[in-house]
Amino acid sequence: MTFYELSIVVTLSATFIVVCVYFFLYSLYRQTYIGLWAIFWLVHFVSQIFYRTPLHQLPLFLLISVQIILLSNYLLLIYATCKFLEHKMHKGWYYSAFGVIIFSIITSSLDMHFLVKVVPACVFVAYIYFWHSWMFIRHLNTKGWGKTIVSLAFLGTGIHTLDMPFLITVTWFIPWGFLISGTLRFIIALGILMLYLERNFRDLATKEKQYRLLAENAADTIYLYKLHPVPKITYLSPSIVKLTGYDISDFSQSPELLFSLIHPSDTLLIQKLIQDPVATSATPIIMRLIRRDHTIIWVEQTTVPIFDENGVCMSFEGIIRDITARRELEHDVSRLDRLNTVGQMAANVAHEIRNPLTTVKGYLQLFQRKSNFASYQEQFNLLISELDRANLIIQEYLSLCQNKSRELKSFQLNQIIQDIYPLLKAAANATSKDVCYNAAPTPAVCLDEKEIRQLLLNLVRNGLEAMEPGGTVTLKTYVENGDVVLSVQDQGKGIPQHILDNIGKPFLTTKENGTGLGLAVIYRIVSDHRATIQVDSGPLGTTFKVIFKNT
The missing domain is CATH 1.20.1070 (Rhopdopsin 7-helix transmembrane proteins)
Structure with missing residues (x-):
């Protein structure tokens, strides 16, 4: 060439x-x-x-x-x-x-x-x-x-x-x-x-x-879990710190820390995920995590399996979202729905039941005055007291009725407490217990005076019944973040966890003769006043805080 x-x-x-x-x-x-x-x-x-x-x-x-x-x-x-x-x-x-x-x-x-x-x-x-x-x-x-x-x-x-x-x-x-x-x-x-x-x-x-910016600044926690050859977490977004309270370095030193935070009752869910991520990824996993401060939060986890060229699942990506607020909202909606059902029942049957009870009580009182029944006075008193108890239960049913008219006016919460305080004091003294009232200056808020009286009576009565003789129920009012707070603290043994998780549900009670409607009434009154209620219970007692928005 x-x-x-x-x-x-x-x-x-x-x-x-x-x-x-x-x-x-x-x-x-x-x-x-x-x-x-x-x-x-x-x-x-x-x-x-x-x-x-x-x-x-x-x-x-x-x-x-x-x-x-x-x-x-x-x-x-x-x-x-x-x-x-x-x-x-x-x-x-x-x-x-x-x-x-x-x-x-x-x-x-x-x-x-x-x-x-x-x-x-x-x-x-x-x-x-x-x-x-x-x-x-x-x-x-x-x-x-x-x-x-x-x-x-x-x-x-x-x-x-x-x-x-x-x-x-x-x-x-x-x-x-x-x-x-x-x-x-x-x-x-x-x-x-x-x-x-x-x-x-x-x-x-x-x-x-x-x-990376999206992952590191996302509110949800993103992690990548590698299945082969050695199972381990290869990536964890910084939002895990806010979610669990642990630092990123803690997870680096202990790769299994994330899964160890899962509530013992929910560990089976994560085991199924690791064993078969493809089948488990079809629906989100809702479970509980135990934070570093030992508080329990609800999370929702969505997983996306990652396959190799042969169709084998080599890893999966998990997205964890804190749904504690959503669960609490669902809990509140469920509780309010139950209260609505009870209110409808009360509206339909309460008045019809009270009429024959009033007639029976009237005739018993009439027979009690006759000399022919002098030997049955003890039985008459028992019957009348049981009728009064049935009437009280019906009254509590009626208080749950949503159709009850309410008059919200500007009131001083301290004034309402001062008016009812002698009655509360007398009820406490009758059971060898005490009620203490510590008032701080508070602004006026929109209240229904009658319902607040009932709320106070129910809260104090519950506190007195939870204590042994010699205990004290402490009432406090103060201002926090611009809102008016009513605090009722007892010195009882605390509320069991299974009751605390479902507090406010109708018919739920630990008392032998309780109706389970007292706290339901309290939660209904709090809801009607657009207030919030917080419960802190432990071995040394229980504190109910009712927070009235000062708007």
Whole structure:
């Protein structure tokens, strides 16, 4: 193979490599401008195969045709680059190409000198390469060597295009011209690949940063659990600190710490998840976590299994959300729904039951006065006391009725307590117990006086019944965060946990003769006043705090 033939093979191979690079990039990104670039270089490659005769030896018609095809192809290159750089293609390019074609036709028809025929076209093509060099280096907003290499390669190609009309007739230079042209095209292909690799790395780094910011600033906790080859947690978002109270370093030192925080009653759920994450991921897992401060919170976990190319689950991603507030809201809604049911029952049957009870009690009192029944006084008193008890239960039913009218007026809570305090004191003294009242200045709030009296009576009565003789129920009023707080504290043994978890439910009681409606009435009154209630119970006693919003 001669040096001339080798140079032709090299330039064709280089152009073919450029074509392959662009079609490869188009198959990856499916961008229009990449496809147009690929078409440009393909036309360039085909033209080199079919037009191996030197330009100065081509017939007139063929020379004009080659120039029209090549100039149109370069317009396609400009259009593609403008789309890539998001610039609008100026109409001057079309006018310039049309002018060069007309000039070439005229000069070729007049059989003018070869340089006159081709120099305008070569200058136009060289200017296109120079324009590409400038646009890539000036307007391409990327960092790295890729755009620099492409820009220099286009600059070199433009210079080589300008020397072509003058050196194409120099026999010894033609092979070197082919080699230079092929090398420059190869450098363009290499630079384009580098450009897209740099862009990919930059985009990946940007997206990784964005995803990391999303994960690290998300309210929900995100973790990645690897199943093979060694099960372990490989990622844990910082929100786990707020969720559990433990630092990230604690989880690094003890990989199983997260799962050890799961409530013992819910460990079976997480075991099923680890054994079969695909089946378990179909529905969210609701479970309890024990925080560092030993408080229990409810969480909802959603899992997404991650598979390898063989369809084997290699790991899963878990998203843990604190739903304690939602569970409390659901608990409150459920409790209010039960209160509504009891209220409807009260409205339907209470009055009908009280009428015959009143008649029975009246006749018993009448018979009690007759001398014929003097020997049955003890039995009459028992019957009347049981009727009074039944009447009290009905009265509590009626207090749960939602249709009861309420008059909310501006009252001083301290004044209501002072009015009822002697009655509370007398009730405590009757059972060898005491009631203590500590009042602080409080602003007026909207209250229903009768219902607040009932709330006080129920709370104090519950506190007295929970204590042994000698105990004291302490009433306090104070202002906290602008809200008025009523506190009732006893010195009993505390409320059992199973009762505390369901406190406020109707018919739930620990008393042998209790109705289970006292606290239900309290919660209904608190709800009607748009207040909130907090319960703190332990071995040393129980404290009920009723917080009235001062709006």
